[in-house]
Amino acid sequence: MTFETNTVKTEKNGDIFAAAGVQEKPDNLPLRKRPVDIFFLVIFSVFIVTCIISDSVEGLGLAQTADSTNILVRANYWYSSNFDPLYQSHPLWLRFISGTSAFVYVFFYVVLDIAIVRGWNWIQLPSVIYATMIISLTGIPIFGVEFFGPAGQATPNPAVFLAFNLPYVIIPLLLLIRMRKPMPFTRKW
Numbered sequence: 001m002t003f004e005t006n007t008v009k010t011e012k013n014g015d016i017f018a019a020a021g022v023q024e025k026p027d028n029l030p031l032r033k034r035p036v037d038i039f040f041l042v043i044f045s046v047f048i049v050t051c052i053i054s055d056s057v058e059g060l061g062l063a064q065t066a067d068s069t070n071i072l073v074r075a076n077y078w079y080s081s082n083f084d085p086l087y088q089s090h091p092l093w094l095r096f097i098s099g100t101s102a103f104v105y106v107f108f109y110v111v112l113d114i115a116i117v118r119g120w121n122w123i124q125l126p127s128v129i130y131a132t133m134i135i136s137l138t139g140i141p142i143f144g145v146e147f148f149g150p151a152g153q154a155t156p157n158p159a160v161f162l163a164f165n166l167p168y169v170i171i172p173l174l175l176l177i178r179m180r181k182p183m184p185f186t187r188k189w
Contacts (some may be wrong), residue, residue, distance in 0.1 A: 028119035028185040036178060036189055037116045043171050044109045044116075051106040054079075059099030064088050083160045086145050086153040097137050105130065119185040131176035139169050 031037060057064065057076045064077040064087075080088035087094070108130050115123035142165070146155045155161040178184060 055102035059102040131172040
């Protein structure tokens, strides 16, 4: 346990009195005692890979074709042509969302993984900001169009679409719950 000393000065009849208060600052739990954080470590490591494989293709606006020489484009073509026509139609707003994921969130995932391992409690606020953003940007416009959009943009297979995309809403929601209080790495949940 570490201690912080706070000195509070008060004035009474012209005299200054110092009252020293000692506050206990709890130690972080080791990672092995934080199984939920190990889960997040694994999942956000996977998110790093999926950002590179999927979101970078859409963010860069690469044409998704079956005969592309780029293996990432071909993988995205398989997914979008079978389950996600919106992803294949390249609306500008979706390119911005995917580009943010590929070129901004990916760096956050790396820092988050390091913070989880090292127990950097300052990651709490950036985690809350990230989770709120991604839940809003994925949950509202993308899911809205995929389920209620016009033909040619709505998913023909909601179950497969959800299998691929729901983790990007559920996991950030769980992270938001995990980071609900200060000093997240001092407790198991």
